[in-house]
Every structure is written in C-alpha cells, then in structure tokens.
Amino acid sequence: MYMQKILILVKKELKDSFLSPLIYILTGLFCFMMGWLFFNYLLQAKNLTSATMTQAVITPIFGNINFIFVFLCPLITMRSFAEERKQATLDLLLRSELSEMQIIIGKFISNMVLVFFMLSFTFVFPLILAFSGYSDWGVVGSSYLGIILSVMAYLSVGLFCSSLTDNQIVASLLTFCILLGSMLMVISANATDNYLLALIIQYMTIPFHYEGFVKGVLRSYSLVYFSSYLCFFFLLTLKSLQARKW
Amino acid sequence: MELRTDIAPIAIDIKNLSKTYPGRVALSDISFSVKKGSVHGFLGPNGAGKSTTMKILSGLIRESSGEFKISGKIGFLPEHPPVYPNMTVADYLEFVFAIYAPASQNKRAAVKDVMEKTGLSNVSDRLIGNLSKGYQQRVGIAQALVHSPEIIILDEPTVGLDPVAIADIRSLITKLKKDHTIIFSTHQLHDVELLCSDITLINHGKIVVSGPLEQILENLKTRMTIQARVVNFTPDDKAAMMKRFQLESLQFKFDEEKKNFLLEIIAAAPESLKKDLSHFLAADSIGLLEFSEVRLDLEELFKQMVH
Numbered sequence: 001m002y003m004q005k006i007l008i009l010v011k012k013e014l015k016d017s018f019l020s021p022l023i024y025i026l027t028g029l030f031c032f033m034m035g036w037l038f039f040n041y042l043l044q045a046k047n048l049t050s051a052t053m054t055q056a057v058i059t060p061i062f063g064n065i066n067f068i069f070v071f072l073c074p075l076i077t078m079r080s081f082a083e084e085r086k087q088a089t090l091d092l093l094l095r096s097e098l099s100e101m102q103i104i105i106g107k108f109i110s111n112m113v114l115v116f117f118m119l120s121f122t123f124v125f126p127l128i129l130a131f132s133g134y135s136d137w138g139v140v141g142s143s144y145l146g147i148i149l150s151v152m153a154y155l156s157v158g159l160f161c162s163s164l165t166d167n168q169i170v171a172s173l174l175t176f177c178i179l180l181g182s183m184l185m186v187i188s189a190n191a192t193d194n195y196l197l198a199l200i201i202q203y204m205t206i207p208f209h210y211e212g213f214v215k216g217v218l219r220s221y222s223l224v225y226f227s228s229y230l231c232f233f234f235l236l237t238l239k240s241l242q243a244r245k246w
Numbered sequence: 247m248e249l250r251t252d253i254a255p256i257a258i259d260i261k262n263l264s265k266t267y268p269g270r271v272a273l274s275d276i277s278f279s280v281k282k283g284s285v286h287g288f289l290g291p292n293g294a295g296k297s298t299t300m301k302i303l304s305g306l307i308r309e310s311s312g313e314f315k316i317s318g319k320i321g322f323l324p325e326h327p328p329v330y331p332n333m334t335v336a337d338y339l340e341f342v343f344a345i346y347a348p349a350s351q352n353k354r355a356a357v358k359d360v361m362e363k364t365g366l367s368n369v370s371d372r373l374i375g376n377l378s379k380g381y382q383q384r385v386g387i388a389q390a391l392v393h394s395p396e397i398i399i400l401d402e403p404t405v406g407l408d409p410v411a412i413a414d415i416r417s418l419i420t421k422l423k424k425d426h427t428i429i430f431s432t433h434q435l436h437d438v439e440l441l442c443s444d445i446t447l448i449n450h451g452k453i454v455v456s457g458p459l460e461q462i463l464e465n466l467k468t469r470m471t472i473q474a475r476v477v478n479f480t481p482d483d484k485a486a487m488m489k490r491f492q493l494e495s496l497q498f499k500f501d502e503e504k505k506n507f508l509l510e511i512i513a514a515a516p517e518s519l520k521k522d523l524s525h526f527l528a529a530d531s532i533g534l535l536e537f538s539e540v541r542l543d544l545e546e547l548f549k550q551m552v553h
Binding site: 246 | 333
C-alpha cells in the first residue's frame with residue numbers, strides 16, 4: 001500500500017514529464033554531446049586492446065556523463081516542487097493520503113526514471129565497443145553504478161532546492177551552485193597542507209567517490225557516502241515541506 | 247456577541263483557536279461551531295483571518311493554540327483552485343481520487359458522478375488549462391467533492407467570476423447542501439442571504455458574531471443606525487450625546503463638498519430615541535439638515551461590525 005500510493009504519484013509525474021518538450025530537448029542535447037565525445041575518444045584510441053579502450057574511451061566518457069548531469073539534474077528537478085508551489089497544487093498533495101516522505105520519494109523516482117531514459121541511449125557505447133572485442137564489462141557495470149549513485153545525489157539536492165522556492169530558475173541555479181560547490185571542494189582539498197583535513201574534505205566530495213566506480217573499484221564507504229548524502233537531502237526536503245505548516 | 251445555537255449535531259467545533267506569526271496575530275482565541283447539514287457563511291474583510299481558519303481546519307497549517315474537532319472527511323477548495331493545467335479534467339479527478347481515497351475501487355464511478363454533479367461531463371477530455379475561469383472553478387469544486395467528503399470548505403468560490411458563473415456556483419452549492427455540510431467564505435453578501443442558514447463574522451482575527459442568520463438579523467432590528475447632516479458639530483457635542491442617550495457609537499466627519507457634518511449614530515434603544523435625537527440635533531447650535539434611519543441588512547451589519 002505504501003509503494004502503491006507512491007506509484008500513483010510517479011505515474012502522474014511521468015505522464016506530465018513525457019508530455020513536456022523539456023525532457024526531449026535535454027535528451028537530444030545529452031545524446032548529441034555524448035555521441036560526439038564518444039566518437040572523438042574512439043578515434044583517439046590507438047591500439048584496440050581492452051586496457052586502451054577502458055583508459056581511452058570508457059573512463060573519460062563516463063567522467064563526462066557524470067559532469068554533464070551536474071548541469072542536467074538541476075534542469076530535471078527544478079519544476080518538481082517549484083511548479084507545484086506556483087500553481088497551488090502542492091497543498092493538494094500535502095492534504096492527501098500521501099505523506100510528505102511519499103511525495104518526496106515519488107518525485108525522486110519519477111526524476112530517476114527520466115535520467116534512466118536519457119542514460120539508456122548511452123548503452124549503445126559499450127555495444128559498439130563489444131564489436132571490436134571489448135570485454136571489460138565489470139568496469140562498464142561499476143561505471144554505470146557510479147553514474148546512478150551520483151545522479152541520485154544530484155537529484156536529491158535538486159528536489160531540496162525546488163522545495164524552497166516557487167521559481168524554477170532560482171531552484172535550478174541554487175541546485176547548480178550546491179553541486180558545483182561540492183565539485184570545487186576538491187580544489188580546497190588539494191590546496192591544503194594538512195593531510196588529514198585534505199582527506200576529510202576529499203571524502204565529502206562526490207568526484208572522489210565516483211572515481212572508484214569508474215576504475216572498477218566498489219568501495220563500501222562510497223556506498224555509505226551516497227546513502228548518507230541521499231538521506232541528508234531527503235531529510236532537508238522533508239523539513240522544508242513540513243515548515244509550510246508552521 | 248454570542249448567540250444560542252440550535253441543538254443539532256456539530257460537524258466542526260472550534261474552541262479558543264489562535265494562530266500567531268512573528269510580529270502578527272492572525273487568529274486570536276476564536277470559537278464557533280458549524281452544524282451538520284448546514285450551509286455556513288464565513289464573512290470578513292480581507293486579512294480578517296478567514297483563509298487562515300480554513301487552512302487550519304483542512305490541515306494545511308498548524309494552530310498555535312486551541313483545538314478543533316471535525317466529524318467527517320473534509321473536501322477543501324482554496325482561493326486558487328489547485329489544478330494541473332496540462333491534465334484533462336477526467337485524468338485530474340481520477341488522480342485526486344486516487345491520492346485521497348487510495349483504498350477505494352470505485353474511481354471511475356466516483357469521477358463520473360462528480361463530473362455530472364458539477365456540470366463537467368461535456369469537458370471531461372479537455373485540458374484544464376484551456377477551460378474558462380468559471381469551469382476551472384468547477385473543477386476545483388469537483389476535486390473537493392470527488393472523494394465523497396462529509397464537509398466541504400470553499401474559500402471564496404466566486405471570486406473573479408462573471409455573474410453567470412457566480413449564479414452557476416450558487417446553484418451548485420444549493421444542490422450540494424442536501425448531502426453535505428458546507429462552509430464557505432465570500433464577499434457576496436447576497437449569496438450569504440440566499441444560501442446560508444448560519445454565519446460567522448470575523449475581523450482582525452476575532453469573531454464578531456456567529457450563529458443562525460435569522461437570529462442575527464432579528465437581533466439587529468433592536469439596534470438603530472441613524473444618519474444625520476448638521477451645520478455644526480464638535481467633540482463636546484459628541485460627548486454630550488453619548489452620555490445623554492447611551493449611544494453605542496457616534497462617528498462624525500466634515501463633508502468638504504457640502505460644507506456640513508455627516509453623523510452616523512448606532513444605538514440599541516427604543517423607537518422613541520429617534521424623536522429625542524432629532525430634537526437634540528435641531529438645536530440652533532447644531533442645525534439639523536437631514537435625518538434618516540438606515541435599514542439594517544446584512545451589508546450594513548458587515549460595514550458596521552468591521553468598521
């Protein structure tokens with residue numbers, strides 16, 4: 001019953017999203033950029049060995065996918081709550097049998113489905129590599145896992161920022177600032193002389209944890225990091241929605 | 247002012263409800279009740295606390311103190327209908343039904359029934375964003391009804407509508423009152439007189455009067471409102487009149503155009519007071535020019551009580 005209520009919202013959100021041109025514009029842009037990058041990386045790869053392919057194509061292309069989603073996720077999540085607030089429908093959801101957390105999870109799942117939709121077009125890349133004998137599927141699998149976990153983190157930030165305002169532009173800019181700030185923390189980690197401080201700062205950044213996945217290394221503490229990140233921003237979003245009643 | 251309410255089952259019972267925001271008191275210790283099966287008008291000027299009260303009753307905001315009891319499910323139409331412009335009417339109502347009554351299996355039947363009640367059957371496949379304001383308001387009322395609530399709360403259901411649409415909403419409320427308890431806020435006092443059995447008047451977050459409409463209007467007849475024009479009037483004259491005639495209130499202002507003073511006198515007193523007042527105002531020092539009693543209807547009550 002708990003999930004059934006969430007799925008009602010997911011279904012409505014997906015119908016709304018796929019009837020809007022935004023998702024198709026973003027997907028088109030994403031496919032164009034990734035396709036162009038993949039093509040160039042492929043051309044640059046000299047010897048067609050698995051190691052060369054992983055270093056020359058897989059690692060950089062997934063690095064770029066992750067980076068592009070830093071820009072795309074704010075655009076995907078900006079209308080999640082902001083538009084509901086603007087058209088006075090957020091109160092309709094909050095008065096219903098759905099709890100605040102069910103609403104958050106429902107919106108999150110629908111945004112993840114949109115991301116999967118966009119990401120599904122990249123499955124052609126490893127397929128193309130397979131034709132040339134590429135077989136390092138562990139790296140491909142862990143890279144996709146890393147992308148999914150990173151995007152989940154980005155979407156959770158986007159949902160929180162969307163819940164703070166009724167202006168979609170403000171929501172997307174706020175999300176982008178937080179995500180970019182998180183990325184730029186790596187520079188602070190490199191700049192400090194204090195080794196322990198550098199480690200702590202590094203641990204708090206998404207790229208540090210994502211790096212391992214792209215190399216085919218699954219670290220348990222990275223899974224803990226992404227889970228914690230998600231829970232933290234879900235909690236902030238929950239408090240943001242509950243604050244409307246104060 | 248508190249009036250005896252009939253002994254009937256109570257749908258909503260509010261006791262000592264308050265709501266404060268930093269630096270502002272939105273509701274101050276309000277108490278009133280809504281009888282089951284009644285149409286209850288909730289009146290007050292802008293910023294009086296009507297929407298705040300309705301949002302507390304529907305669970306959108308929390309009260310600062312006090313309590314309220316509601317016997318039954320609530321359907322709420324806020325001031326701006328909560329509609330999705332990109333959904334069709336039927337899809338929207340099915341969605342609202344699904345999130346408000348997820349355990350129920352009668353979705354299609356309930357939606358069809360509510361569309362017939364609200365006159366939306368012929369626009370069921372149209373996008374809500376493409377409908378006129380009047381029809382969007384009907385969709386808003388339909389979403390409040392679709393999950394079969396016992397109590398319907400409507401926050402200014404006729405605001406921004408043309409006279410034809412207002413008449414449609416009025417006849418819809420008349421239809422609905424047979425099966426539901428309705429509480430609605432409005433500035434259309436004519437609608438209140440036509441539709442409501444009980445009213446509550448609120449101003450500055452406090453209840454001014456609450457009870458059966460007939461009883462309130464009956465009580466008003468024991469009060470007089472007199473308008474008079476005089477040549478001269480001073481604060482000393484006001485003080486003398488207040489003391490001598492035990493008036494409830496006396497307001498006066500200088501009319502720049504006519505170069506005389508306009509007085510408005512409110513008194514709870516017998517008919518003979520009119521004669522005494524007119525004699526007093528006819529004195530040479532004051533100079534009575536006009537003297538008339540204002541008919542006390544709901545509009546006058548509204549103007550007086552929120553002055």
